[in-house]
Amino acid sequence: MAPAAVAAAAFPFRLFSAEAARRTAKGGRGKRGSARPVKSPPLPPALSSANVIGRSATTFTRLPLRDAAPESAEVPLERFPTAPGSPERAAPALPRGIVQRLGVEQDDEDEDGEVGLGRRGATAVRRLPLRDSKGGGERAAVGQFDARAARRGLNNGRAISRQMVEHPGDEGEEEEEFVVTRLDIFEGSKGRKARAVPPEELDEDDGAVMFDPDYGVDSDDEDDEEFVTAANEWSPAGDAIASTKLDELEYDGEDDDDAEVVVYHPDDDEEEEEEEEEVGVFEGSAHDDDDDDDEGEEAEGEVKEKGVPAVMRCFDTARIYSKAGDGGNGVVAFRREKYVPHGGPSGGDGGRGGNVYVEVDGDMNSLLPFRKSLHYRAGRGAHGQGSQMAGAKGEDVVVKVPPGTVVRSAAGDIELLELMKPGQRALLLPGGRGGRGNAAFKTGTNKVPRIAEKGEKGPEMWLDLELKLVADVGIVGAPNAGKSTLLSAISAAKPTIANYPFTTLLPNLGVVSLDFDATMVVADLPGLLEGAHRGYGLGHEFLRHSERCSVLVHVVDGSGEQPEYEYEAVRLELELFSPALVDKPYIVVYNKMDLPEASDRWNSFREKLQAQGFEPYCISALNRQGTQDVVYSAYKILQKERQRVKEVEEWNNTQNLNHVADAIKRERSSAMNDFEIVHDKGANTWTVVGAGIERFVQMTNWDYTESLKRFQHVLEACGVNKTLVKLGVKEGDTVVIGEMEMFWNEEPKRVAARTMISREDDAVRWPKFS
Ligand SMILES: Nc1nc2c(ncn2[C@@H]2O[C@H](COP(=O)(O)OP(=O)(O)OP(=O)(O)O)[C@@H](O)[C@H]2O)c(=O)[nH]1
Numbered sequence: 001m002a003p004a005a006v007a008a009a010a011f012p013f014r015l016f017s018a019e020a021a022r023r024t025a026k027g028g029r030g031k032r033g034s035a036r037p038v039k040s041p042p043l044p045p046a047l048s049s050a051n052v053i054g055r056s057a058t059t060f061t062r063l064p065l066r067d068a069a070p071e072s073a074e075v076p077l078e079r080f081p082t083a084p085g086s087p088e089r090a091a092p093a094l095p096r097g098i099v100q101r102l103g104v105e106q107d108d109e110d111e112d113g114e115v116g117l118g119r120r121g122a123t124a125v126r127r128l129p130l131r132d133s134k135g136g137g138e139r140a141a142v143g144q145f146d147a148r149a150a151r152r153g154l155n156n157g158r159a160i161s162r163q164m165v166e167h168p169g170d171e172g173e174e175e176e177e178f179v180v181t182r183l184d185i186f187e188g189s190k191g192r193k194a195r196a197v198p199p200e201e202l203d204e205d206d207g208a209v210m211f212d213p214d215y216g217v218d219s220d221d222e223d224d225e226e227f228v229t230a231a232n233e234w235s236p237a238g239d240a241i242a243s244t245k246l247d248e249l250e251y252d253g254e255d256d257d258d259a260e261v262v263v264y265h266p267d268d269d270e271e272e273e274e275e276e277e278e279v280g281v282f283e284g285s286a287h288d289d290d291d292d293d294d295e296g297e298e299a300e301g302e303v304k305e306k307g308v309p310a311v312m313r314c315f316d317t318a319r320i321y322s323k324a325g326d327g328g329n330g331v332v333a334f335r336r337e338k339y340v341p342h343g344g345p346s347g348g349d350g351g352r353g354g355n356v357y358v359e360v361d362g363d364m365n366s367l368l369p370f371r372k373s374l375h376y377r378a379g380r381g382a383h384g385q386g387s388q389m390a391g392a393k394g395e396d397v398v399v400k401v402p403p404g405t406v407v408r409s410a411a412g413d414i415e416l417l418e419l420m421k422p423g424q425r426a427l428l429l430p431g432g433r434g435g436r437g438n439a440a441f442k443t444g445t446n447k448v449p450r451i452a453e454k455g456e457k458g459p460e461m462w463l464d465l466e467l468k469l470v471a472d473v474g475i476v477g478a479p480n481a482g483k484s485t486l487l488s489a490i491s492a493a494k495p496t497i498a499n500y501p502f503t504t505l506l507p508n509l510g511v512v513s514l515d516f517d518a519t520m521v522v523a524d525l526p527g528l529l530e531g532a533h534r535g536y537g538l539g540h541e542f543l544r545h546s547e548r549c550s551v552l553v554h555v556v557d558g559s560g561e562q563p564e565y566e567y568e569a570v571r572l573e574l575e576l577f578s579p580a581l582v583d584k585p586y587i588v589v590y591n592k593m594d595l596p597e598a599s600d601r602w603n604s605f606r607e608k609l610q611a612q613g614f615e616p617y618c619i620s621a622l623n624r625q626g627t628q629d630v631v632y633s634a635y636k637i638l639q640k641e642r643q644r645v646k647e648v649e650e651w652n653n654t655q656n657l658n659h660v661a662d663a664i665k666r667e668r669s670s671a672m673n674d675f676e677i678v679h680d681k682g683a684n685t686w687t688v689v690g691a692g693i694e695r696f697v698q699m700t701n702w703d704y705t706e707s708l709k710r711f712q713h714v715l716e717a718c719g720v721n722k723t724l725v726k727l728g729v730k731e732g733d734t735v736v737i738g739e740m741e742m743f744w745n746e747e748p749k750r751v752a753a754r755t756m757i758s759r760e761d762d763a764v765r766w767p768k769f770s
């Protein structure tokens with residue numbers, strides 16, 4: 001999605017979501033007439049605290065996060081999904097911390113109260129999940145393709161891939177893990193083996209970790225399951241080269257079947273307990289794959305990716321939590337000086353909370369660091385001080401990502417940013433505004449204001465990061481078509497080639513050099529078969545990598561039964577996966593011309609394609625015949641594409657990477673009288689939803705007595721009270737605004753202090769009513 005479109009789309013992470021509620025109100029709720037959006041007169045610019053307010057909502061209770069365990073209070077409640085087309089789209093996204101009442105829809109159509117959400121209005125409110133576990137599975141991925149390194153030619157065109165290997169068993173030891181930087185796959189006497197080389201930090205005797213690339217696929221051969229470690233030798237250049245021979249293997253895979261399994265381990269934070277559980281599934285699936293006793297896995301089937309072996313799940317995705325700093329509180333202070341009897345208010349404003357930035361770090365090439373650090377919190381602004389001294393700004397936090405990272409909001413799966421170039425920096429979450437000190441509240445009628453604001457809460461968001469493979473050319477095709485053979489013919493890459501489908505599990509990268517400065521990175525992708533777009537086979541996992549290629553080379557197995565049919569089927573899969581893929585320029589290459597069955601069918605295949613206006617190439621990848629033509633042709637198209645992209649980029653040079661923060665700021669600055677009221681009849685609860693009013697409530701500092709007056713005045717002035725009355729609020733009904741829960745009271749004097757509960761011991765003192 002283009003950034004502009006993103007900005008225009010509904011943000012799923014809004015802290016305050018008047019917009020969502022408005023949609024609801026305009027959508028289904030009209031008929032029921034229980035609550036309607038009502039525009040109220042604008043708030044008068046200067047509020048006088050001297051006003052007496054007759055009828056108002058006046059009892060305060062901080063709302064407990066009733067559906068969250070205490071320790072997970074930090075975990076943001078998810079917004080309702082807002083994916084286009086989702087039936088829940090119009091659901092009112094309630095502000096964080098609000099209790100979501102499970103009001104049962106009165107409509108019979110719904111089997112339970114949760115289903116009618118958003119379709120028929122706001123009365124049925126669903127309990128929000130603590131977090132979206134949908135994507136949780138992806139974090140169990142292992143392996144990382146290092147496209148960037150390949151592009152630089154550091155590896156001399158070798159096929160490289162990255163793998164993460166660790167020892168899940170060794171919990172007691174301090175975080176032992178092997179990070180493997182290179183994975184070689186080669187033929188051994190017992191079949192294919194993968195040889196992974198740990199990075200330089202490891203001691204020489206730590207050895208290489210070896211595992212079977214077929215692991216978890218469909219191997220009957222018991223031997224294939226073993227994970228083997230062997231001593232590792234280092235090349236004189238310091239470059240890690242695993243030179244162990246297979247017959248030196250020390251590890252037989254028998255005595256410790258839990259070791260050396262490739263699994264994801266989450267942060268060890270206690271607060272991540274839930275994830276630990278999820279991850280447990282992966283540990284299980286990683287080494288139980290061939291045991292057929294996978295009931296547990298089935299139960300959590302959605303977590304496990306279909307048919308994708310453990311070693312393949314790549315570390316090219318990560319989920320992180322980010323939170324901008326809260327603003328510092330403003331303070332109440334008065335000047336006291338000799339000879340200045342009434343010095344006036346001098347409480348300073350709080351400092352702004354720190355921002356969260358996302359920055360492209362050209363030295364990074366994987367999302368592996370996010371395995372260990374999950375939380376990015378910017379600092380909170382310092383509180384204001386006397387003598388009108390404002391608090392210091394909170395410290396910013398910069399999330400560094402490798403080039404090619406796509407940032408999505410975990411809730412709603414909306415693409416927020418695509419960060420391609422080193423140095424790019426986006427302001428993602430703006431820090432909360434500092435609260436104003438009492439100096440700011442001085443008015444003509446109130447020269448000694450005993451009121452100050454709390455700092456605004458910084459927005460928070462769970463983010464899904466995805467690193468896309470950056471190859472110029474992607475070789476696609478059915479399994480066994482000869483894609484890897486072609487890559488090995490045109491580059492120095494040495495991918496595994498074998499006469500069975502799904503030889504290639506991980507994309508192989510090769511650098512193809514035409515001359516000194518003309519090079520391109522070619523990726524040989526796993527074979528595609530029918531249904532790949534739905535997750536069958538292995539293709540799906542990497543189809544998305546091909547989204548970034550500029551040119552596709554489509555290899556057709558000429559020796560197959562029906563090459564034309566195979567060709568069409570693969571095209572269809574590409575299209576079903578992503579229309580953008582099928583729109584990419586591509587070359588059709590008819591392979592295995594050295595075989596008579598292939599050369600016999602060549603003419604008819606060629607004619608069919610020519611009829612479609614296409615000129616296919618015929619090659620024998622094995623004999624390296626015709627492959628150079630393919631290379632030149634691909635390169636020509638690539639150059640054109642590069643030129644086109646460059647022009648587009650120049651044109652878009654003013655690309656605003658801060659659109660996410662801008663949208664948040666825009667929403668947060670919405671007017672206080674722009675609100676909706678949602679009525680939950682069953683619970684006699686009226687929820688006032690509106691970014692401005694909720695923000696006001698959040699920033700109200702109940703430590704100061706005058707806050708209450710101002711609060712009531714604002715409710716009156718911005719029309720909340722009037723609207724509630726109009727809608728038929730009754731004595732004793734609950735009114736919820738942001739984190740405040742109040743009881744509606746016709747006579748403010750009758751408010752009873754016993755209804756006030758402070759659930760947090762963080763010095764929230766509730767206003768005393770005498
Ligand atoms: N005769 C002949 N055989 C070929 C040719 N190209 C590839 N092959 C053979 O076809 C088989 C499959 O080749 P691969 O390159 O592994 O095919 P692939 O498309 O990468 O297959 P997957 O990775 O499984 O999707 C191997 O046995 C190759 O030797 C060719 O031009 N002629």
Ligand SMILES: [Mg+2]
Nearest residue numbers: 483484503504
């Ligand atoms: Mg292959």
